Amino acid sequence: MSVISRPSTSWRSLRSQLSRWSIFVALSAIFGIILVVAPASWPKLVTGIVLPGLTLAAVFFLLAAGLSLIFGLMDVLNFAHGSLFMLGAYLAWSCNVWLDPRYPGHWPVTIASSNLRFALGLIIGMLGGALIGALIEVCFIRPLYSRPIYQVLLTLGLVFVFDALVRTIPAWGSLSRPPIKPSALSGSLELLGRRFPTYSLFLIGLGFGLALLIGAVLQRARVGMIIRAGVQDSAMVEALGINVRRVFTSVFAAGSGLAALGGAAAASFIGVYPEMGLEYQLFAFIVVVIGGLGSYGGAALGALLIGLARTFSDHLVLETSLPTAIASASTVLVMALVLVLRPGGMFGKQE
Numbered sequence: 001m002s003v004i005s006r007p008s009t010s011w012r013s014l015r016s017q018l019s020r021w022s023i024f025v026a027l028s029a030i031f032g033i034i035l036v037v038a039p040a041s042w043p044k045l046v047t048g049i050v051l052p053g054l055t056l057a058a059v060f061f062l063l064a065a066g067l068s069l070i071f072g073l074m075d076v077l078n079f080a081h082g083s084l085f086m087l088g089a090y091l092a093w094s095c096n097v098w099l100d101p102r103y104p105g106h107w108p109v110t111i112a113s114s115n116l117r118f119a120l121g122l123i124i125g126m127l128g129g130a131l132i133g134a135l136i137e138v139c140f141i142r143p144l145y146s147r148p149i150y151q152v153l154l155t156l157g158l159v160f161v162f163d164a165l166v167r168t169i170p171a172w173g174s175l176s177r178p179p180i181k182p183s184a185l186s187g188s189l190e191l192l193g194r195r196f197p198t199y200s201l202f203l204i205g206l207g208f209g210l211a212l213l214i215g216a217v218l219q220r221a222r223v224g225m226i227i228r229a230g231v232q233d234s235a236m237v238e239a240l241g242i243n244v245r246r247v248f249t250s251v252f253a254a255g256s257g258l259a260a261l262g263g264a265a266a267a268s269f270i271g272v273y274p275e276m277g278l279e280y281q282l283f284a285f286i287v288v289v290i291g292g293l294g295s296y297g298g299a300a301l302g303a304l305l306i307g308l309a310r311t312f313s314d315h316l317v318l319e320t321s322l323p324t325a326i327a328s329a330s331t332v333l334v335m336a337l338v339l340v341l342r343p344g345g346m347f348g349k350q351e
Contacts, residue, residue, distance in 0.1 A: 047194040049315050050308070055200040057307025058207025059269070062262025063280055064287035064299045065214060066255030072294030073251055075148070076141055079155040081259050082281025083162035088129045088260025089267040089276060090172055092121030096180045096268070098171075105171070118182035122264045129260020130253040137252035142245065159278065166274045176273035185268075199269060206265060210258075211300050218296060286331050290338045292345030301346060309334045 067081045097103050099117050101110040111117050136158065144150045167174045185202050188195040226237065226247055237244050263276075270276070287306055291298020313330035316322060338346060 047191055047196045049311050051191070051196055051200060051204070053308035053311035054204045054207075054304075055269070055307070056310055057303045058203045059262055059266050059280075060283050060287050060307055061207050061211060061300055061303035062265065063259050064284040064291075064303055065211070065296065066258035066262075067284050068288045068291070068294060068296055068299040069214075069258075070252055070255040071288070072296065074248060076145075076151055076252070077148070077155075078136075078141075078252075078255075079152060079281070080136070080158035080162065081155075081256070081284060082277040082279075083159050084129045084133060084256045084259040084277075085263035085266075085280050085284075086166065086272075086274070086277030087132060087162060088125035088263030089272045090166060090263075091128045091260070092118075092125040092264035092267045093177055093180065093272045094171070095121035095124055114180075115182040115184045118185075118268065121267070122261065125264025125267075126257045126261040129263070130257030132260075133256020134249050134253040136256070137249050141252065142248070159281075162277065163274055172272075172274075174274055177271050179268045179271045181268045203265060203269060207303075210261075214258075215296065215300075283331065286335050288345075290335050290345055292347040295345065295347035298345055298347035305334055305338075306331050 063081070063085050066084075067078065070076050070078055070081075096114070096117050098105070098107050099109070099111045099120070100106055100114075101112060111120070136155075140154055140158075141151060144154065166172050181199050185199040187198050189198055189201065190196075226242055226244075263280075266276075266280075283306065287302040288295075288299055289302075290305060291300070291302035309330045310327070313327040317324050317327045
């Protein structure tokens with residue numbers, strides 16, 4: 001009787017790596033072909049596509065990284081993550097406006113320096129998002145760890161609650177607010193003979209720096225092991241003297257703070273408006289699906305792909321007579337291509 005042997009682990013690993021590389025090869029071939037026929041020169045390509053794409057990628061990463069961390073470590077899919085991004089943006093915008101002595105309705109205490117107001121807005125936006133995230137985990141998510149469907153329904157409901165809250169506050173309302181840049185980042189720099197906004201370079205540096213910092217913490221810290229063990233058997237982890245509930249709350253707050261920091265930084269780039277939470281929540285889910293649910297490295301790479309794809313498609317629509325719908329659909333097309341080649345995402349677990 002013959003026995004059909006299963007593929008070895010090494011072969012499955014090699015096949016997984018090859019399928020992962022096939023995604024890069026396919027996307028690189030598509031972009032390469034279009035770049036050859038594109039009429040733009042290399043300086044225009046760098047300042048018109050690559051750097052703007054990296055700017056969008058930094059914003060997407062700040063939002064998607066927290067979502068990926070919370071799901072990867074705690075198995076909680078927070079549909080209100082984009083709302084925390086929106087609240088961080090409004091908190092930062094409020095600091096920039098209400099602390100300005102030139103603003104008619106400013107607070108009794110004002111700060112003359114726009115740079116100091118900007119830095120304070122980033123801090124308050126991040127801390128405010130972390131605090132709200134901790135409250136959400138303690139009050140709503142903690143009783144529902146064994147009921148994932150209820151978690152989804154609850155966080156979806158919070159989206160409408162936060163949207164109504166923003167529209168109800170008189171100083172925020174339903175109108176969009178223009179971006180307010182600090183004086184130190186309001187200019188532009190000359191790159192390859194063309195001007196590029198300084199604030200976009202700041203966003204790229206912020207996203208890249210936080211990616212390295214979070215990656216180093218995840219590689220060296222024991223928090224991931226503790227949380228995964230707590231999800232499987234919280235009683236055993238508690239017996240080791242570890243407060244699992246406090247660790248869960250800290251991780252949820254950290255992920256929420258990252259989303260709020262992304263919103264606070266984006267407020268001086270795209271402005272603030274009530275719909276930004278839902279809009280960027282969609283981008284965040286596309287990023288984490290491409291990278292693989294729960295994969296931090298996948299979130300970083302997915303943000304890079306989506307950011308470059310979006311700016312490239314915008315540039316292509318402007319340079320040619322293609323319909324503008326191509327630009328809007330580009331992110332979904334990239335996601336579809338990745339999922340066809342690797343259904344679990346680039347760094348996700350394959351079933």
